[in-house]
Amino acid sequence: MEHRSRAGTSAPENEDGTFRRALLGALLAGSAARVALALFRPLWADETFTLVVGRRSLPGLLEALRVDSGPPLHYLAAKLLLLPFPGPGPADVVVRLLSVAASLLHVPLLLRIGRRCGAPRAGLTAAVLFLFLPLAVASGAEARGYALASLLALAAFERLLALRDAPRAATAVAAGALGGAAVLTHYLALLPVGG
Numbered sequence: 650m651e652h653r654s655r656a657g658t659s660a661p662e663n664e665d666g667t668f669r670r671a672l673l674g675a676l677l678a679g680s681a682a683r684v685a686l687a688l689f690r691p692l693w694a695d696e697t698f699t700l701v702v703g704r705r706s707l708p709g710l711l712e713a714l715r716v717d718s719g720p721p722l723h724y725l726a727a728k729l730l731l732l733p734f735p736g737p738g739p740a741d742v743v744v745r746l747l748s749v750a751a752s753l754l755h756v757p758l759l760l761r762i763g764r765r766c767g768a769p770r771a772g773l774t775a776a777v778l779f780l781f782l783p784l785a786v787a788s789g790a791e792a793r794g795y796a797l798a799s800l801l802a803l804a805a806f807e808r809l810l811a812l813r814d815a816p817r818a819a820t821a822v823a824a825g826a827l828g829g830a831a832v833l834t835h836y837l838a839l840l841p842v843g844g
Contacts, residue, residue: 805827
């Protein structure tokens with residue numbers, strides 16, 4: 650005999666609704682925190698470097714990275730986003746918004762990974778925790794490559810899980826390309842991608 654609550658729904662359905670509401674609340678709060686930091690926090694030195702390098706010519710960008718920094722993918726993305734805004738100003742925030750978007754795109758990936766692992770509630774819990782994790786909030790609002798590299802590494806992991814479930818050449822290539830893109834975004838991505 651199935652247990653029903655007073656509202657006429659089963660206990661698991663009620664728990665799923667609670668988890669979904671928690672995710673929605675976390676998504677709203679996590680998004681608001683990231684956007685507020687992206688729009689109102691002053692730029693710091695490394696973000697200024699991203700903006701300066703992103704406004705250089707392509708050869709100048711690559712030369713600056715050869716001398717002083719890391720992999721080029723995030724700087725190339727910054728360059729593309731800054732093309733309509735050739736000079737410094739309020740539009741500099743567009744590079745931070747790339748990180749906001751990359752950070753928030755972790756949520757559907759965490760949910761998908763949870764389902765692939767046969768633990769959808771674990772994926773939901775991971776997504777909620779990620780939305781509130783202070784380091785994820787801070788890096789998800791910076792004009793740096795951390796959120797994008799993390800997203801690409803997580804996407805590579807999800808594709809590896811898909812490869813485990815259904816071996817296909819296209820899935821393997823996608824996993825490798827995403828892992829490579831993560832490493833080309835930030836050298837710290839070597840740790841999760843290598844793992």
